[in-house]
Amino acid sequence: GNSVTQMEGPVTLSEEAFLTINCTYTATGYPSLFWYVQYPGEGLQLLLKATKADDKGSNKGFEATYRKETTSFHLEKGSVQVSDSAVYFCALRPLGAGGTSYGKLTFGQGTILTVHP
C-alpha cells in the first residue's frame, strides 16, 4: 500500500537557520506529492505541491523537489523565522486516484518545528 514517512522531530532551530524536513514515500507509479502546514489551533494549509518527477514546488521561501529515484520530497527553507513554527505534513495522492481512491491522500505523521528568536 501507500505510505509516507517523515522525520520524527520535534525540530528546534534558531531564527535564520537552514531547515530540512525529510519525507520519503512508498507508492505505485508516480503519485502527486504535497506539503501542508498547520499553525496552532488551525486547519491544514497547502504549502506546496509537485505532480511529476523532478518538479520543484515552492512557496513562501519553502521548496521541495520530487525525487523519483530516492522516493523523497524533502522540505527546505534557507532562513526560518519564528512565524514558521508549526506542524508540517507530507502527503501523497496516488496516480489515477480519481477513480476508486476518490482523491484520498496519505499523510505522514507530521513534524513539529519550533523556531526561537
Add this chain to the structure above:
Amino acid sequence: SQTIHQWPATLVQPVGSPLSLECTVEGTSNPNLYWYRQAAGRGLQLLFYSVGIGQISSEVPQNLSASRPQDRQFILSSKKLLLSDSGFYLCAWSLHYEQYFGPGTRLTVT
C-alpha cells in the same frame, strides 16, 4: 474563490450526548468531501469521504456517522459520544489533486 466553513469552532459535550458537526463549502460544485480526526495535534485519521449527495464511505468503524444532504454540506454525527471521541475534527474538499481544509472543530468529551 472557494471557502470552507466548519462549526462550531469548539464544543464541550458530556459522555453519552449526541453530536452534530457541520461543514459547508462555497464557490465550487460537486466536490469530494472528507472528515478527518486529529489527536494530540499530530497524525490525521480519515473518518469518512463522500463523492456526491447521499454517498458516504467509512474508513474506520466507530460510533460516528456522516451524511451529505446537499452538494456542499457534510455533517458528522454521533448518537452517543465516548471519551475517545475527543479531538480536533477537520473537514476538507477537493476537485482534482490537492485537498483544502477547514478551520476545524475542537471537541472535548467530558
